[in-house]
Amino acid sequence: MSESRLPLEGYNVIDLTAHRAGPTAVRQLADWGANVIKIEAPSSISNDKGSLIGSRHGSDFQNLHRNKRSLTLNLKTEEGKAVFFDLAKKSDIIVENFRSAVKFRLGIDYDSIRKVNSRIIYGSIAGFGQTGPYGKRPGVDQIAQGMGGLMSITGLPGQGPVRVGIPICDLTAGIFLAQGILLALIDREKTGEGQWVHTSLLESIIQMLDFQGSRWLIKGEVAPQAGNNHPTGTPTGVFPTSDGHINIAAAGTNLFDRMSDAMNADDLASDERFRTGEGRTENREEVNERISVYTKTKTSDEWIDILNEAGVPCGPIYTIDQVFQNEQVQHLGIAKTVHHKNLGTMKVVGQALNMTATPQPDTLRMATPELGEHTDDILAELGYDNDKIASLHGADIV
Amino acid sequence: MSTGRLPLSGYNVIDVTAARAGPTAVRQLADWGANVIKIEAPAAIDQNRASLTGSRHGYDFQNLHRNKRALTLNLKTEEGKAVFFDLVKEADVVVENFRSEVKFRLGIDYESVKKVNPRIVYGSISGFGQTGPYGKRPGVDQIAQGLGGLMSITGLPGQGPVRVGIPICDLTAGIFLAQGILMGLLDRGKTGEGQWVHTSLLESVIQMLDFQGARWLIDEKVAPQAGNNHPTGTPTGVFPTADGHINIAAAGTNLFDRMCAAMGADDLGADARFRTGEDRTDHREEINERISAYTKTKPSDEWIDIMNEAGVPCGPIYAIDEMFANEQVQHLGIARSVQHSQLGELKVVGQAVNLTATPQPETLRRATPDLGEHTDEILAELGYDAEKIAALHKKDIV
Numbered sequence: 153m154s155e156s157r158l159p160l161e162g163y164n165v166i167d168l169t170a171h172r173a174g175p176t177a178v179r180q181l182a183d184w185g186a187n188v189i190k191i192e193a194p195s196s197i198s199n200d201k202g203s204l205i206g207s208r209h210g211s212d213f214q215n216l217h218r219n220k221r222s223l224t225l226n227l228k229t230e231e232g233k234a235v236f237f238d239l240a241k242k243s244d245i246i247v248e249n250f251r252s253a254v255k256f257r258l259g260i261d262y263d264s265i266r267k268v269n270s271r272i273i274y275g276s277i278a279g280f281g282q283t284g285p286y287g288k289r290p291g292v293d294q295i296a297q298g299m300g301g302l303m304s305i306t307g308l309p310g311q312g313p314v315r316v317g318i319p320i321c322d323l324t325a326g327i328f329l330a331q332g333i334l335l336a337l338i339d340r341e342k343t344g345e346g347q348w349v350h351t352s353l354l355e356s357i358i359q360m361l362d363f364q365g366s367r368w369l370i371k372g373e374v375a376p377q378a379g380n381n382h383p384t385g386t387p388t389g390v391f392p393t394s395d396g397h398i399n400i401a402a403a404g405t406n407l408f409d410r411m412s413d414a415m416n417a418d419d420l421a422s423d424e425r426f427r428t429g430e431g432r433t434e435n436r437e438e439v440n441e442r443i444s445v446y447t448k449t450k451t452s453d454e455w456i457d458i459l460n461e462a463g464v465p466c467g468p469i470y471t472i473d474q475v476f477q478n479e480q481v482q483h484l485g486i487a488k489t490v491h492h493k494n495l496g497t498m499k500v501v502g503q504a505l506n507m508t509a510t511p512q513p514d515t516l517r518m519a520t521p522e523l524g525e526h527t528d529d530i531l532a533e534l535g536y537d538n539d540k541i542a543s544l545h546g547a548d549i550v
Numbered sequence: 551m552s553t554g555r556l557p558l559s560g561y562n563v564i565d566v567t568a569a570r571a572g573p574t575a576v577r578q579l580a581d582w583g584a585n586v587i588k589i590e591a592p593a594a595i596d597q598n599r600a601s602l603t604g605s606r607h608g609y610d611f612q613n614l615h616r617n618k619r620a621l622t623l624n625l626k627t628e629e630g631k632a633v634f635f636d637l638v639k640e641a642d643v644v645v646e647n648f649r650s651e652v653k654f655r656l657g658i659d660y661e662s663v664k665k666v667n668p669r670i671v672y673g674s675i676s677g678f679g680q681t682g683p684y685g686k687r688p689g690v691d692q693i694a695q696g697l698g699g700l701m702s703i704t705g706l707p708g709q710g711p712v713r714v715g716i717p718i719c720d721l722t723a724g725i726f727l728a729q730g731i732l733m734g735l736l737d738r739g740k741t742g743e744g745q746w747v748h749t750s751l752l753e754s755v756i757q758m759l760d761f762q763g764a765r766w767l768i769d770e771k772v773a774p775q776a777g778n779n780h781p782t783g784t785p786t787g788v789f790p791t792a793d794g795h796i797n798i799a800a801a802g803t804n805l806f807d808r809m810c811a812a813m814g815a816d817d818l819g820a821d822a823r824f825r826t827g828e829d830r831t832d833h834r835e836e837i838n839e840r841i842s843a844y845t846k847t848k849p850s851d852e853w854i855d856i857m858n859e860a861g862v863p864c865g866p867i868y869a870i871d872e873m874f875a876n877e878q879v880q881h882l883g884i885a886r887s888v889q890h891s892q893l894g895e896l897k898v899v900g901q902a903v904n905l906t907a908t909p910q911p912e913t914l915r916r917a918t919p920d921l922g923e924h925t926d927e928i929l930a931e932l933g934y935d936a937e938k939i940a941a942l943h944k945k946d947i948v
Contacts, residue, residue, distance in 0.1 A: 159733035162740075176760075184733055204783050204801065205761075215764035279863075284881030290863045294786050298797040298867035303778075303788075305715030305870070307705060313788055313795055313867045316714050317703030317776040318758055325902070327725055332903035334732040335582055339557035339908050341739060347907035358884050359902035360716055361870065362574075363603070366613030368870045369885050369897035373609075375870050378715040380701075385602050388692050390701075390711055397711055399696040403602065465677075465688045469696035469711045472703065472766045472773050475756065483682030486756050487767055499767035504723070504757035505730040506680075508660075509745035510737055 158185025159510045163337070164243040166191060166236075167220060168227075168260075172205060172293070172319055173277045173353060174249030175216045176326025181245065181333065182219035183503050183512060189239065189530055190217060192523060194224040196548045208523065215500045217520040218490055223531075224524035224550050227258055232549045238534050240265050240272065244346075245333055249277040252287055262348040269346075273336040275329050276350035291353050296321035300357030305364055308379045320360065321353035328356050386432040387411070387439055390469065391447040398452045400443070401465040403429060414462035415446040485514065492519035524550070556583025557908045561735070563643040564634075565589060565618060566625075566658070570603055570691070570717055571675045571751060572647030573614045574724025579643065579731065581901050581910060586618035587637065587928055590921060594946040595624055606921065613898045615918040616888055621929075622922035622948050625656055630947045634658060636932050638667050642744075643731055647675040650685055660746040667744075671734035674748035675723050689751050694719035698755030703762055706777045718758065719751035726754050784830040785809070785837055788867065789845040796850045798841070799863040801827060812860035813844045883912065890917035922948070 160181055167178045167190040182188040206212045226232040240246065246265060248255055255261040255276070262274040276282065279291010280299075297303050297315055307314025332349035340346055358365060364375045375383070382388035385403030402411040405428065412421035420442055426432050432439050447455060452468055459466035470478065476487055488502035498519075503512045527550050531541045544550045558579055565576045565588040580586040590596075604610045624630040638644065644663055646653055653659040653674070660672040674680065677689010678697075695701050695713055705712025730747035738744055756763060762773045773781070780786035783801030800809040803826065810819035818840055824830050830837055845853060850866055857864030868876065874885055886900035896917065901910045925948050929939045942948040 157737075159737040172760075180729065204780070206782070211764040211768035212761040214768060215761060280878050281882045284878050286878040289858050290861060292786075292799045292863045294780060294797050294799045295863045295865035298788075298795075299865040299873065299876070301868045301870040301873040302715060303797075303867050307712055307715070308709070311706070311709070313778070314705055314712060315776065315778045315788070316718075317700060317705070317773070318760060318762060320714075320718070320758070323758055323760055324722075324725075327722075327729070328902045331578065331725065331729050331732065332905055334729060334736065335557040335903075335908070336905060337736060338732065339555075339905075342560075343907075345907065347905060349903060349905045351903040352882070354878065355882055355884055355902040355904075358873070358879065358882075359899055360718070360721055361899060362570075362716060362721055363610040363613060364716055364870060365874075365885075365899040366609045366897075368874060369899065370609035370612060375715070378713065380711065380713045382602065382692060384604075388690075390696075390713070397696075399692050399701075401690045401692045460687055463688060465690045465693045467693035467697040469701050470699045472699040472759065472762055473770075475697070475699040475759075476763070476766060478697070480678050480682050480684040480752065481756065484679045484750070484753055486753055487763075501757060501759060501763040501767065504726045504753035505747060505749045506753075507730055507734065507737075507745060507747045509741075509743065510733070 156513070157510055159507060160185040163187065163245060165189070165245040165247065166239055166243050168246065168248040168250070171249065172216065172322040173325040174247055176323050177275060177277065177329040177333070178220070178247050179216060179218070180327060180330035183516070186245070188220035190220045190222045190521065191225050191227070191236070192222060194226055194548050194550060195523060197226055208520070209495055214492065214495070214498065214520045218500055218516050219518050220521060221518070221526035221530060222521035222524055223527045226549050227260065229549055231544065231547065233259065235531070235534070235544070235549070236260060237268055241269050243269065243272060244337070245273045245275065247275040247329070247333070251290065252278045252282045266346070271340060271344065271346045273333055273340065273346040274348045275333050276348070277325050277329055278350065278352045280354045281352045282350055293319040293321045293353060296353035296357050300354055301361060301364075302357055305375045305378050307377050309377045311377070314377075321357045324360050325351050325353050325356040328359070381436065381440070384433060385429065386436045387443055389440060391440070391444055393447050393450060393452040393455055395451045397469050398447065398455050399467050399469060400459065405429065407464055408432065410462045411459065411464045414458050414464060417443070417446050488512065488514060488516055490516040490519045494522070495519070554911075555908055557905065558583040561585065561643060562641045563587070563645065564637055564641045566644065566646045566648075569647065570614065570720040571723040572645055574721050575673060575675065575727040575731070576618065576645050577614060577616070578725060578728035580617035581914070584643070588615060588618045588620045588919065589623045589625070589634070590620065592622040592624055592946050592948060593921060606918070607893055612890065612893070612896055612918045616898055616914050617916050618919060619916070619924035619928060620919035620922055621925045624947050625658065627947055629942065629945065631657065633929070633932070633942070633947070635666050638663050638670065640932075641667065641670060642735065643671045643673065645673040645727070645731070649688065650676045650680045664744070669738060669742065670744040671731050671738065672744065672746045673727050673731045674746065675727055676748070676750045678752045679750045680748055691717040691719045691751060694751035694755050698752055699759060699762075700755055703773045703776050705775050707775045709775070712775070719755045722758055723749050723751050723754040726757070779834060779838070782831060783827065784834045785841055787838060789838070789842050791845050791848060791850040791853055793849040795867050796845065796853050797865050797867060798857065803827065805862055806830065808860045809857065809862045812856050812862060815841070815844050886910065886912060886914055888914040888917045893917070
């Protein structure tokens with residue numbers, strides 16, 4: 153399938169991002185076919201390559217930066233900036249996640265770019281927003297998870313705040329920004345003009361609060377820690393089995409009856425107090441305890457088969473290796489192959505989305521590039537001759 | 551700014567979604583300007599409208615379905631389907647999240663719709679994928695959180711699986727689908743042809759595993775529960791204060807030194823065992839305990855000021871009400887107003903991304919419609935006369 157078209161083919165993207173949030177936005181564009189040039193400082197001028205993403209050949213970096221080419225460029229020199237503006241003239245999109253003030257200091261902010269290319273769409277991610285009282289604060293995922301309220305509603309009641317096991321603020325900020333860039337491309341088709349689109353870790357996690365946010369805004373109710381139970385639908389939660397835990401989601405009365413039937417739990421089905429959803433939620437602790445008595449008698453696999461057979465949503469609680477070994481996950485093919493010239497063939501996490509006419513290839517187009525791997529190619533595409541390219545190398549501009 | 555253009559103005563969307571994942575996709579389109587028609591069964595034929603998103607006038611439903619118009623339509627009748635296909639002829643996008651086989655049974659699947667309008671971009675969300683061994687299983691957020699491995703890496707080591715406090719599989723499936731629809735529209739601009747785009751709760755949470763997934767696929771390491779500490783960067787985590795908890799993210803050696811200086815923690819800064827990131831992670835428990843001894847001496851607010859002043863990422867762990875009251879959150883304006891004809895002015899959760907040329911209006915265009923609120927208006931737009939509309943009402947088709 154790797155020969156088929158991709159929806160973002162033909163769009164040129166300049167990638168100035170680092171860490172995780174910005175690269176996540178760019179990955180959405182790169183995976184779907186954009187021509188992405190990742191700009192990094194030449195090795196001679198950057199003495200600190202260590203970051204939370206780990207080393208370049210590590211699993212995180214390789215998963216994050218596939219499907220793009222690498223150009224080294226020193227943006228702190230006039231000559232380096234001149235190369236940057238040559239690229240900007242031919243580009244559709246620029247993405248950055250510097251601290252909010254940095255792009256202005258470097259002179260590569262949206263207004264500066266627009267002067268040479270009014271069609272540019274310029275995407276930015278900050279920790280807490282581009283302006284405002286915290287506009288200049290350093291922001292990272294952990295801080296945004298706490299500040300956005302997510303840690304106050306994750307975990308079991310009373311255990312103290314709990315972090316979500318993925319960098320959810322980074323990831324969702326990246327995904328929202330990618331979506332904003334697509335919206336701006338659609339808008340540009342009508343107007344011919346680009347625009348600046350930006351989000352932040354904080355705004356992204358607030359949007360993700362969804363009903364837990366509107367619960368406060370509309371109802372004035374502060375969500376407590378949700379634990380493993382659905383806040384209102386009972387029974388929905390984690391139940392112990394003879395060899396581990398399973399999830400059961402049987403909140404509606406029909407589902408509750410089907411579950412009771414499948415478990416031969418006549419005592420549950422016939423209990424008058426449990427006949428309505430409200431009744432079950434009021435007596436949640438007892439309902440869950442009595443369900444647990446049954447679930448403990450068989451293995452997780454047995455219950456998963458029995459309950460799904462009965463039409464009751466039920467599933468395992470997998471570790472990550474088990475996820476990728478699962479037959480349905482294998483059927484979906486979300487672990488995609490990529491060939492790296494030094495690291496060989498490896499698997500990375502593919503896109504969740506299936507586009508039937510323009511699918512993500514089973515083997516990705518490009519592995520994560522080595523630092524500056526495509527510098528000469530990219531400069532040649534700009535029309536630079538060998539002499540000029542050599543002199544840029546000589547001056548550590550690229 | 552509320553009169554400005556929006557990027558999806560002029561696109562017509564038919565919304566046959568329910569529950570949360572599908573509506574989340576549609577909300578992205580509706581908020582950004584699409585003309586969305588929400589189709590629901592007429593009151594006479596749907597006895598059981600209760601769902602986990604609560605009652606129509608509740609905070610969840612009102613947050614989820616704003617910016618669309620409502621049409622009642624009985625899709626199980628030939629006459630109802632004829633109305634549906636009249637709408638399809640004028641539409642750009644159809645979104646559904648029935649169980650995978652339902653759209654085929656109803657005869658409103660992509661192939662059927664494409665016959666009357668080949669430009670349609672048709673979006674679907676299922677629990678576990680449209681096909682495969684679990685293709686027909688009932689899927690809800692709780693089940694996907696467990697199946698996708700997320701519950702095995704959230705929470706404190708040893709405490710057993712922990713659910714994330716938001717319906718993250720539903721929300722991310724909706725957001726990924728919306729992105730796919732935008733790419734489908736961009737691709738259509740080049741080819742003139744629509745396509746079927748689909749995702750699932752399971753694929754979405756797997757993509758969200760990000761480096762925790764790549765860690766298995768590339769390194770064959772199974773991520774354990776992450777707890778409140780960053781898995782590799784130390785110190786990054788939750789620390790007790792005199793009046794609660796704060797997050798500190800000071801993993802790099804520069805940041806660690808700044809943190810020690812700001813706390814007056816000479817003993818930490820001088821300890822030779824803590825000079826590198828690896829050393830700090832090896833001694834995480836001791837370091838966190840010794841940091842805690844300092845953080846316990848002052849209230850959270852004082853530490854947050856001191857640390858940020860010193861350039862060390864640090865923030866509060868807010869409950870949801872505290873979060874919305876925060877000065878930076880207020881500055882960002884992510885709580886948006888909407889006017890409901892019966893409920894008055896409500897605040898709902900706005901979009902995370904800021905499009906500077908086509909911003910989300912401060913006051914949203916429309917509140918969540920009541921059931922069938924715009925039925926007559928929409929049918930009149932299709933050219934149906936008053937007599938035909940009355941006949942459809944009479945037969946409970948609309």
